Amino acid sequence: MTDVTPSFDAATASAAYRSALQVIAEVEPRVAEAIGAELADQRDSLKLIASENYASPAVLLTMGNWFSDKYAEGTVGHRFYAGCQNVDTVEALAAEHARELFGAPYAYVQPHSGIDANLVAFWAVLAQRVEAPALQAAGARHVNDLTDEDWAALRHALGDQRMLGMSLDAGGHLTHGFRPNISGKMFAQSSYGTDPATGLLDYDAVAARAREFRPLILMAGYSAYPRKVDFARMREIADEVGATLIVDMSHFAGLVAGKVFTGDFDPVPHAHVVTSTSHKSLRGPRGGFVLAQPEYADAVDRGCPMVLGGPLPHVMAAKAVAFAEARRPQFTAYAQAVVDNAVSLADGLTRRGARLVTGGTENHIVLLDVSGYGLTGRQAESALLDAGIVTNRNAIPADANGAWYTSGVRLGTPALTTRGFGAAEFDRTAELIVDVLSNTTPTSTRDGSPSKAKYVVDGGLADKTRAAAAELVATHPLYPGLELS
């Protein structure tokens, strides 16, 4: 089997971290201690959080240096500050690696997170499609030429724009036009869901909604949908109604980079703009980036300071290292293993009687409907955590328990795959999960109705499972050979 974990020299990395912690401890030993404790906790945890991963020591070490001190507003070669030649080097490298990795004509690596990447993209579409014509109408060539009245008219025009995105309970993201987020205040929003019978995206229904609603932006992408999305079809829908297609691949960027999602399922050739995080399945530093077709490049470049604070050069440097890692053949093997493992986990759960939203998975996510165990997502999440299994509760389509308690638990394979877990380990994980859930019962509230939050796990099972989970993670140590003392 190809090694899917990032390789590093354990003795060198150990020496680097030991020295770094010693330097930190000279100022505030409790922080150094907490850093060590975090490694221990991560090592001990059976982590099934679908949005988390473990970056390589090379990626992590790239973030701790003097690049952090540099202001670098602007773009490569056009900075508002002097002395940015080295920042230029790493930002250009990160962008080049991103373009090559994803086959994209243009990449912007400054966003600090996935949400920031979306803001840049939304702004870019407004600037390209609304602001430019508004400027022309006002007889102005540049935003700076606009009068207060022009701006008022522009704000009105911007406020009237529409966004169509995947509904939250079908797995969409808060930033895809939902009211608690700025995207829901910038845009009038409507959403598409999944087919109630199959749990799958119904592209004809998306098209019908788009024809009716005529959005400026059609959003695609998800945080909790366990299937591939046909981006070629989404582009057809966008084109038919004159919308700009933005695909937020935050969750599955690693599967795009690792060539698991190709052809119609690769967002890059189909979307006008692609946004992403760099720290989820892609296994890079915490951050975001934007890929775009050439006509959106100038508007995307204005991301900072239009909607972003100054770029983080140390993180852009780490993106360059992570993208370089993702261009290695090893990463393709990793991405395939992530999906193969999700299938093993899904099969293991289904075989033991669990119900999965859509009946299975085609990506790194398994969405478990826990209502069959008489539990809410919150109870299931807590009971699993008591048993040493780290997951997060998640709404399922038409969730009877709402977005807080929920009826689902989301499981993901990227992190444990990085540790080297394979089919056997994920089958064992499925066994542990079903064991815990089948032996958990809600406790009653004072009026005798079942609580949505309180529960009991049958005597001793939580402890027993925690020991079994610890045994399982011990077989695939995180950062093998890395010792802090």
Ligand SMILES: *Cc1c(COP(=O)(O)O)cnc(C)c1O
């Ligand atoms: C995780 C996620 C984000 C947010 O990323 P942050 O880096 O936490 O800002 C945005 N969109 C989708 C689809 C996500 O899954």
